[in-house]
Amino acid sequence: MTNRLAIFDCDGTLVDGQANVCLAMERCFGEAGLPLPTREQSRRIVGLSMVEAMQALLPEGAPDQHFALADGYKRHFHRMRAEGLVAEPLYDGIIDLLQALDEGGWLLGVATGKSDRGLILCLEHHGLRGRFVTLQTADRHPSKPHPSMIEQAMADAGAAPGTTLMIGDTSYDMVMAKAAGVTAIGVSWGYHSAAELEAAGADYIADTPADIAGFVKALQ
DSSP: OOEEEEEEOSBTTTBOOHHHHHHHHHHHHHHTTOOOOOHHHHHHTBTBOHHHHHHHHOTTSOHHHHHHHHHHHHHHHHHHHHTTOOOOOBOTTHHHHHHHHHHTTOEEEEEOSSOHHHHHHHHHHTTOGGGOSEEEOTTSSOOTTSTHHHHHHHHHHTEEEEEEEEEESSHHHHHHHHHHTOEEEEETTSSSOHHHHHHTTOSEEESSHHHHHHHHHHHO
8 A cells, every 4th residue: 555645845835934045145145245135036946955046046157156155045044043043933724734634644744945954953943853754855855846855755655656745835846746746736825926836737726724634635
């Protein structure tokens, strides 16, 4: 029997970390003497691995500049965390959704552009680390929308594409899901619009976590 697996993106899906991302971007670009990205520009790249995010924000830059900016972002983010400036609140209804999925026999996973360290700190802060059987991050995979994260998550959980969901807030998550052959659920409370999620291949758009619970119950 193949296990059922629900994979979540983190920022913009489980937690709202946009203020952290925007501030760290502003700090690393300012340190490099570059024009600061707008908050909207920074929101748009949430979900990508950091080097790819810098490529999107500074397309005219050289590869070594993108790597330097990525390192600067990580350094500033760690400093912000040490200063107590990092806030990653859970979206309303997420705990109830995770509980409903768990009670329905679904295994849970995460596929995120965060680092291993950043993801673990976030999950531990909310007491959620033990709920997930597989954690996939940018430290060990190509950037979204490459399907590597989902493929490894399925291997870890003993799941197949036909019994796997990818739940995320960006077009990168939806394209990644389609590339892996799994069901793509877009959430409208994150960083890309519902129209963008649909254009990227979302099979279903949820406006609240309770919508996802209802969708999954209908699958059973």
